[in-house]
Amino acid sequence: MKLSARWQLDPVLSTGVLLTILAVSAFPLLSLRPNRMLSGRAVYLAVEALPWLLTMLAIAGAVLFLSRRRTGSAYFPAPVAVRPGHAQLIWQAGAGLLLLYGLFAVAGGLAAIQVAEGGRASLGSGFWLALPGIYVILHDAAGRLGRRRGFLVWLLAAAGLVLMLAGGGLSSLSVLIEFSNRRDSFIASLAEHLFLAGFSTLLAFVTGFVLALLARAGTWLERIIFAVMNTAQTIPTLSLLGLLILPLSLLAERYPALAAAGLRGIGPTPAIIALFLYALLPIAGNILAGLRSVDASVREAAAAMGMTATQIFLRVELPLALPLIVGGVRTALTQSIGNAILAGLIGGGGLGALIFLGLAQAAPDLVLLGALPVAALALAADRLLGLLARYLGRRTADSGVYQGAAIA
Amino acid sequence: MISIRNVTKSFGTAKAVDDLSLEIGQGELCVLLGPSGCGKSTTLRLVNRLLEPDSGSVLVGGENTSFLPPHELRRRIGYVIQSIGLFPHLSVHDNIATVPRLLGWPRARIGERVAELLALVGLPDYFAKRWPRQLSGGEAQRVGVARALAADPPVLLMDEPFGALDPLTRVRLQVEFAALQKRLGTTVLFVTHDVGEALRLGGTMVLMRGGQIEQLGRPEDFAHQPASAFVSEFLGPEYGLELLGRYPVMERLRPLSALSSRGAVDSASAAQSGELSLPRIASTANLKEALSAMVAGGNLVALVCDDSGAVLGEISFEDAACLDKEGEQRCV
Amino acid sequence: MRLKAVAGLSGCRWFSSVLLAGLFILLLYRFDLIESALSPWLRGRSNLVNRASLPQLALQHIFMVGLSSGLSLVLGLGAGIAVSSGRGRQLRSLILDLVSVAETLPSAAVIALAVPLIGYGYWPTVLALVLYGTLPILRNTLIGLDQTDPALLEAAVGMGMKTLQVFFRVRLPLAFPAIISGFRTSLIINTSAATLGAAVGAGGFGVPIVSGLRAMDTITILRGALPVTVLALLLDSVVVSLQQAGVRRLWISATTRT
Numbered sequence: 002m003k004l005s006a007r008w009q010l011d012p013v014l015s016t017g018v019l020l021t022i023l024a025v026s027a028f029p030l031l032s033l034r035p036n037r038m039l040s041g042r043a044v045y046l047a048v049e050a051l052p053w054l055l056t057m058l059a060i061a062g063a064v065l066f067l068s069r070r071r072t073g074s075a076y077f078p079a080p081v082a083v084r085p086g087h088a089q090l091i092w093q094a095g096a097g098l099l100l101l102y103g104l105f106a107v108a109g110g111l112a113a114i115q116v117a118e119g120g121r122a123s124l125g126s127g128f129w130l131a132l133p134g135i136y137v138i139l140h141d142a143a144g145r146l147g148r149r150r151g152f153l154v155w156l157l158a159a160a161g162l163v164l165m166l167a168g169g170g171l172s173s174l175s176v177l178i179e180f181s182n183r184r185d186s187f188i189a190s191l192a193e194h195l196f197l198a199g200f201s202t203l204l205a206f207v208t209g210f211v212l213a214l215l216a217r218a219g220t221w222l223e224r225i226i227f228a229v230m231n232t233a234q235t236i237p238t239l240s241l242l243g244l245l246i247l248p249l250s251l252l253a254e255r256y257p258a259l260a261a262a263g264l265r266g267i268g269p270t271p272a273i274i275a276l277f278l279y280a281l282l283p284i285a286g287n288i289l290a291g292l293r294s295v296d297a298s299v300r301e302a303a304a305a306m307g308m309t310a311t312q313i314f315l316r317v318e319l320p321l322a323l324p325l326i327v328g329g330v331r332t333a334l335t336q337s338i339g340n341a342i343l344a345g346l347i348g349g350g351g352l353g354a355l356i357f358l359g360l361a362q363a364a365p366d367l368v369l370l371g372a373l374p375v376a377a378l379a380l381a382a383d384r385l386l387g388l389l390a391r392y393l394g395r396r397t398a399d400s401g402v403y404q405g406a407a408i409a
Numbered sequence: 410m411i412s413i414r415n416v417t418k419s420f421g422t423a424k425a426v427d428d429l430s431l432e433i434g435q436g437e438l439c440v441l442l443g444p445s446g447c448g449k450s451t452t453l454r455l456v457n458r459l460l461e462p463d464s465g466s467v468l469v470g471g472e473n474t475s476f477l478p479p480h481e482l483r484r485r486i487g488y489v490i491q492s493i494g495l496f497p498h499l500s501v502h503d504n505i506a507t508v509p510r511l512l513g514w515p516r517a518r519i520g521e522r523v524a525e526l527l528a529l530v531g532l533p534d535y536f537a538k539r540w541p542r543q544l545s546g547g548e549a550q551r552v553g554v555a556r557a558l559a560a561d562p563p564v565l566l567m568d569e570p571f572g573a574l575d576p577l578t579r580v581r582l583q584v585e586f587a588a589l590q591k592r593l594g595t596t597v598l599f600v601t602h603d604v605g606e607a608l609r610l611g612g613t614m615v616l617m618r619g620g621q622i623e624q625l626g627r628p629e630d631f632a633h634q635p636a637s638a639f640v641s642e643f644l645g646p647e648y649g650l651e652l653l654g655r656y657p658v659m660e661r662l663r664p665l666s667a668l669s670s671r672g673a674v675d676s677a678s679a680a681q682s683g684e685l686s687l688p689r690i691a692s693t694a695n696l697k698e699a700l701s702a703m704v705a706g707g708n709l710v711a712l713v714c715d716d717s718g719a720v721l722g723e724i725s726f727e728d729a730a731c732l733d734k735e736g737e738q739r740c741v
Numbered sequence: 742m743r744l745k746a747v748a749g750l751s752g753c754r755w756f757s758s759v760l761l762a763g764l765f766i767l768l769l770y771r772f773d774l775i776e777s778a779l780s781p782w783l784r785g786r787s788n789l790v791n792r793a794s795l796p797q798l799a800l801q802h803i804f805m806v807g808l809s810s811g812l813s814l815v816l817g818l819g820a821g822i823a824v825s826s827g828r829g830r831q832l833r834s835l836i837l838d839l840v841s842v843a844e845t846l847p848s849a850a851v852i853a854l855a856v857p858l859i860g861y862g863y864w865p866t867v868l869a870l871v872l873y874g875t876l877p878i879l880r881n882t883l884i885g886l887d888q889t890d891p892a893l894l895e896a897a898v899g900m901g902m903k904t905l906q907v908f909f910r911v912r913l914p915l916a917f918p919a920i921i922s923g924f925r926t927s928l929i930i931n932t933s934a935a936t937l938g939a940a941v942g943a944g945g946f947g948v949p950i951v952s953g954l955r956a957m958d959t960i961t962i963l964r965g966a967l968p969v970t971v972l973a974l975l976l977d978s979v980v981v982s983l984q985q986a987g988v989r990r991l992w993i994s995a996t997t998r999t
Contacts, residue, residue, distance in 0.1 A: 012828075012831035012832055013831065013832060013834070013835040016832060016835060017835075123857070126858065129858065133839065136839075136842075137835060137839075140838065232974065234929075235929055235973050235974055235977045236933075236970050236973055236974070237932055237933035237936040237969050237970065237973050238849070238933050238936075238937070239933070239936045239937055239947055239950055239951075239966075240933075240936055240946070240950065240965070240966040240967075240969045240970045240973075241966075241970075242954075243950045243953065243954065243962040243963065243965065243966030244963070244966045244967070244970065246954075246959060246962060247779075247782065247783075247959050247962075247963065250959075251782055266957075266959075267957065296492070296494065296497075298490060298492035298493065298494035299494045299495075299496060299497070300494075301459065301490065301494055302488070302490065302493070302494025302495070302496075303494075303496070304459060304483070305457055305459060305483055305486075305488035305490075305566075306483060306484065306488065306507055306508050306511065306556075307479075307480040307481065307482070307483035307484030307485075307508060307511055308480060308507075308511065309480045312480075312511070317496060317498075320498045321496075321497065321498055335845055335847075336847070338847065339846075339847020339848065339849055339850055340847065340849060342847065342849040342850060342853070343849060343937075346940070346951065346954050347954055353849070356853045357940060360853070360856060360940055360941060363861070365856060365857030366857070368853050368854070368856050368857050369854070369857050371853065372850045372853040372854045373854075375847060375849075375850045376846050376847065376850045376854070379845055379846060379847050379850070380842065380845050380846070383845040396497065396498055396540050396542070397497040397498055397542070
């Protein structure tokens with residue numbers, strides 16, 4: 002029998018490291034163009050900044066080396082790979098952060114050199130591919146380090162990038178040049194975008210609450226409400242906007258008071274109406290599911306203890322439904338942030354206006370300037386509301402990290 | 410304390426409770442017993458108006474319940490069900506404090522009351538900070554009982570509260586609850602389909618069938634004068650033996666006879682000397698357990714011992730097996 | 742008697758699909774009927790900026806959605822199966838996490854981002870649709886394959902099934918409902934996102950909508966919006982009917998020799 006110890010690499014972490022290595026060494030980090038319209042030349046790290054590449058590869062290799070774990074022999078494999086030590090994880094997180102900062106720094110630095118020579122430098126496929134690789138390294142470390150330290154890792158990552166942005170280290174990148182050229186209109190578009198998504202979700206929340214309570218009262222009402230909302234969800238977003246134009250402009254012509262109030266076929270109003278219609282289903286559906294998820298015995302106990310119907314709703318049903326309700330708002334808001342892009346097509350403003358302007362002018366940097374913040378906003382809304390839902394459900398959820406912590 | 414007068418309740422065409430009348434006195438523990446679908450749970454829910462009777466009236470503490478707002482009535486009546494219904498978003502403390510808060514008690518008084526109740530149902534005080542999800546079935550049901558007793562209600566309704574627990578926990582909670590009820594003097598209406606549970610709780614037994622009372626009385630009455638073939642069938646052929654479980658051996662204890670003194674030596678030396686050793690039972694055992702020990706030990710006499718193992722006396726098969734109609738010893 | 746009842750039921754199941762298909766074809770070939778019906782409200786709202794042939798747009802659109810959804814299904818199912826079995830399992834939680842992050846990215850942003858990253862036109866859009874449409878299928882395959890009751894797997898092994906038999910006769914069929922609902926999500930997203938593809942030069946029903954919106958030409962907008970709405974409802978209804986018809990039953994009868 003063979004009893005020698007073996008080393009084994011963690012599959013998740015090695016995937017992240019290999020992706021990072023592949024991205025920075027084999028894909029172009031930047032794309033250089035003499036001006037905004039012409040397509041450009043690829044910049045490889047290996048060609049333009051070999052020392053940087055070697056440093057990053059060394060860090061990535063160190064992460065891989067640190068992650069090796071002792072397992073049993075071939076005949077007695079450990080059922081779970083021996084868990085990495087605390088120090089090991091902190092080193093891994095640190096290396097991941099270094100890779101992240103390094104990637105941004107070298108991209109910013111190389112761009113600055115090129116811009117000084119009169120070109121435009123945009124981020125290339127190597128940059129975009131390295132991001133998920135580094136994400137995996139950081140996520141693996143943050144996930145194993147526990148809630149508080151894991152959060153600190155992400156905070157450090159975000160803080161470093163913000164510092165680099167604020168310090169001007171990245172300002173030679175074409176997206177940021179585009180940003181500084183259009184600072185005011187970008188900020189206005191961002192505000193419009195947030196208003197479109199936020200206001201339509203708020204409207205949907207209020208309406209969805211009423212609809213959910215109505216649906217709870219009767220089954221046929223429930224069927225109709227959900228059939229309509231399901232259908233609305235199936236209609237392509239752009240097409241729904243188009244379908245709204247005719248009835249809205251007719252209404253505005255017939256009733257000038259409505260037109261004065263802002264109801265028109267184009268502009269932000271049809272966009273808000275369309276976003277509102279899309280947001281109804283997740284919100285009303287989750288409110289209903291949340292209220293229905295309250296155990297019958299809990300409701301009966303509440304009634305038997307002498308709570309009035311209002312007290313049962315406010316003190317028992319609503320608090321218990323809250324995690325699911327927040328989950329519905331999460332889906333709706335994330336979706337609205339994305340779909341609000343389309344408002345740009347009908348003069349409703351928002352970051353979509355920048356995107357469509359960029360598409361019409363074949364200016365990829367302008368498209369990026371619009372689309373990247375939308376993606377970031379959607380991710381942020383999704384993650385933050387997800388955390389909130391989990392926090393609210395920590396006492397009642399059947400499973401979760403908190404269970405162990407609460408008992409200990 | 411509770412008067413149910415000619416109450417009828419139908420669901421669709423099926424009569425769940427059919428012209429039922431029942432009086433339960435102050436401090437009494439009344440067990441509603443019967444097969445599923447006999448209307449016992451419906452009767453219980455008519456008392457706190459979770460259901461409204463089609464006809465007839467229910468009086469609690471002399472007041473007609475239909476003249477009281479349901480929520481005010483319910484705040485005076487404790488209610489415990491099999492699935493307990495603890496609020497999962499509230500701590501044990503807040504669960505127990507529900508009714509006192511509804512009644513607007515001051516905070517300090519609620520805190521004292523919660524501590525008192527936890528002690529009463531046999532839970533350590535640090536359980537107040539726990540969450541329902543962290544409790545075992547038995548612990549959760551203890552909290553359920555504490556919550557029902559929180560505002561010191563004169564009446565307690567219980568619907569198979571121990572039905573979902575494992576057998577050992579169930580018996581322990583039944584015995585503890587019976588003692589608690591005697592101490593507090595709360596009027597209790599208790600629903601179960603388990604004859605053994607009804608006997609362990611004691612009190613008056615009401616056997617229901619088809620929405621009506623089939624028989625009402627002390628457990629012994631059911632054995633000696635079953636009202637119908639249904640009663641005997643429901644209670645089962647072993648009911649007589651089950652009934653013996655209600656009587657402690659200490660009531661029938663006799664001093665050691667000369668014969669059994671010889672058998673009262675410790676079993677090791679008995680085995681050496683080839684003498685017969687008598688079965689031993691604890692002083693807390695009941696007559697059913699005494700009979701079981703005799704059967705297992707192959708003898709008609711058993712020795713009763715205290716905790717330290719010292720022999721207190723003996724009990725014979727005749728003593729253990731005989732009950733008269735008053736439940737007193739007769740065969741001498 | 743029983744056969745008749747079953748036939749009646751399944752007829753009912755496909756009824757809405759047939760109705761929508763008829764409506765779709767009517768819209769493609771006789772859009773003038775809609776135009777004349779709406780003419781009282783259209784005065785001054787139409788200058789017909791885009792007269793592209795509707796059947797041709799339909800072909801472009803359906804081909805774009807069909808190709809990307811088909812490739813998504815192959816990719817998502819293949820990757821899902823690979824990650825659910827053998828050594829691939831070690832990557833499962835990583836893939837699920839990455840999928841959940843990627844799914845959060847809005848489809849409109851993905852279509853827009855495809856332009857600076859992969860380029861402008863038909864094929865880049867199809868590529869973006871394939872990648873984006875794979876996500877819900879992959880996620881649902883992973884979740885569906887993992888939901889099998891361990892007792893069932895033990896029973897299957899206990900009856901003497903081999904690993905592959907357990908997979909194809911127990912785990913995969915039990916995961917079908919989840920996989921199909923993932924496919925449904927993917928199809929709806931792709932139909933909607935393909936409409937948006939017109940803004941990046943990919944053709945399809947989005948073309949009249951986008952040019953109509955630019956020119957504020959209502960009838961041109963409707964030429965794109967009405968057929969694509971009916972198409973989305975039709976595809977959804979077909980998948981729902983397939984779901985109800987029991988793809989699992991079809992699969993079992995096709996793979997089991999009796």
